[in-house]
Amino acid sequence: MAPFERELSALRAHLKRSRLKQTAQRETVLKAFLEGPRYATMDELVASVQKRDRKLGFSTIYRSLKLFVECGLAKEHHFLYGKTCFEHSGQGRPHDYLVCKNCGKVEEFSSPLVQAVQEKVSREMDFKLQEHRLELYGICSSCQGPKETRPEED
């Protein structure tokens, strides 16, 4: 199976469903997004998209990512305020995050306890829960090691 076949089909299906158009640009953006790291900021995305097509403008990239979010191929985050980042969003992935404040690396986790907290709180406070955000910030294990082995700081 060709790379990203599944995601391309998902995109095409979404476009057809919404009576939108299938364009080369949208597929270029999707491929650049998917072949990059699981988490990428807008500027990183712009850079890698433009490596494939210099003329592809940033508005198209913004608009495409919004589309990907709509059809579940991407998930938008604001871990560091002011810098949107997009995650490759698969089906059964965890929805909770550890963010390293030293190197910026994001790790995912999920814990049954989180589910329990949500249920308890929303029941007690009579709140109809729709979504949640759980982000733990700190220093990841590789950044805790001796200075020599740390990823570069910025």
Add this chain to the structure above:
Amino acid sequence: MAPFERELSALRAHLKRSRLKQTAQRETVLKAFLEGPRYATMDELVASVQKRDRKLGFSTIYRSLKLFVECGLAKEHHFLYGKTCFEHSGQGRPHDYLVCKNCGKVEEFSSPLVQAVQEKVSREMDFKLQEHRLELYGICSSCQGPKETRPEED
């Protein structure tokens, strides 16, 4: 005891400690902040500060709030992406939030389970935890009622 005496002293102490200056503006901003609701966005703060002093500019307000955050009198949030909001931050307050997506109201809670999740995850993933953010989004109880009783939507 005069209103906000405790907070004014905390601010003055912080200023002295950092060899910064005690100014009328800073105290005006602090009073306007504290006499308002527990959560306020920047524009709301600007409005209520300028009710007390028309000439007090928004850069001073931004700079003051940053100061309050530094000395623990305020806590910065980004519940709705793109709209910073500041909380009156007391000592023993909970650190977890329920945000109503209909009326924007924020309720606080804390659960021992959250603590447990943090400990478990940071131990398992060898992560040195510094802070966390837990936000539950949904519809609060008053917004679930019959249409007539709902707070205005925007």
Add this chain to the structure above:
DNA sequence: CTTCATGCAAATAGTTTGCATTCTT
């Protein structure tokens, strides 16, 4: 009298939008 803060305007950052042109269907 030195250092810091203020107030204003301009700069910046990130993102969105308007519109003429071009591509899909």
Add this chain to the structure above:
DNA sequence: AAGAATGCAAACTATTTGCATGAAG
């Protein structure tokens, strides 16, 4: 041919900064 997408520049929002003037230590 009709409707939608692109690419560009301009608009926008939220925030930060530079700098001359004024106030605090």
